[in-house]
Amino acid sequence: MWNHFAEAWQLAPFGQYIFNSSFTAIIIVLIQVLNSALIAYAFTQFTFRGKNVLFAIVLLTYMLPAAATYVPSYVILANLNMLDTYEGLILSNAVSVFGIFLFRQAFMQIPKELIEAARMDGAGHFLVLWRIVYPLSKPTFISFALISLVQNYNSYLWPSLIMNSAEKQLITTGLRQFFIQEGAYGIQWPLIMAASTFAILPLLLLFALAQKWFINGISDQGLK
Template sequence: MLLSALKTNDEIFRFPPTFLPEKPMWNHFAEAWLLAPFDQYLFNSIFTATCIVLIQVFNSALIAYAFTQLQFRGRNLLFAIVLLTYMLPTAVTYVPSYVLLADWGMLDTYQGLILSNAVSVFGIFLFRQSFLQLPKEMMEAAKVDGAGHWKILWTIIFPLTKPMFITFALISFVQNYNSYLWPSLIMTSEEKQLITTGLRQFFIQEGAYGIQWPLIMAASSFAVIPLLVLFAVAQKWFISGINDQGVKG
């Protein structure tokens, strides 16, 4: 992608292909950046994905704690119902979700996009499995010492499962950052477009439906770079979280 952004159209489609451009066209990045509001697209994607991740991590931890540490009638049945919702194809939820957001006046708003992604069944399942691996004696000892549920969750369970929190946060961020179909249905204003829908507009307008491939590759690079930086920063905890699940599970 990066190398193609530095080539001309002829070099991209040359046969046999060349790996490096004869003369790097660095101006393609500046030209693509100026042709569309990529700074706004990136802000929209990063802002909404970050808000969604924070909410999902918070409520997934609370729900998983309830399923693992609280005893109440119908707990297993309720968890089974939660898992059943995960088996639904995402597309079948679009129409009822769209109708609800329309009734609440939240179409084409950040609040609507964030609220409609506020719960992650995968996060609930992942946290529950992680919490089940912790020794029950530790929780019982904390309760004997007078610790409440809130303190147990955030001062005992969270430090012990921090890699799993970071792993889920990274997975959720990438998923919501890359989300395309649902945002394209509810976000119509150009200033509120995410980077995924913004790239589509760029492909149609400035990319002339695939005629200006160097500019399209340069624009695509803008979308990929934040994810590469994020993974480079968080890979230590991400790999640790995956290894923990592989050894203990």
């Protein structure tokens, strides 16, 4: 019933929860895309001693269970006085090993002749990355950004460990708090379903928009 949406919205600050999740997820995605692209570019375009060993070490960190990193990450944030802060949440998620691997695989498919021609014309590495590499691997950028945004928006366990202030709760932890508050909402399933709709609505809008961008990215891969 429509009145359940209005009632659920008034019982908890879902607008603030959605803003917190969207804001932190977008910042994290921007940082991850930037550093993943830069690191992948270095692995594919630079030649230096120990490159393969270094990449293997990066991949090995991806094999660690996420829960195994929570204690040392918590201690580091505590020493930096970044617990219960947006900065701590963003910093602790600033690097994506999956993004580095994904971009590296995409960059390896780009013809080296294009990059060599750009370098001969005097283009620097950042210009090559922006004008050559990025347009030819745009679908990879869009796909990773979408995956990372959904993952960070839906993140629950780690934010619940380091974020304690009510005004800084993400939508996942806020929804759980709404569910268990005073033991009442656990039996009010219409309100729970309405609140869950608030949580997934931004993702539905994201998929509707990202589908168009993804198709445009695929159709813009022709060599010019």
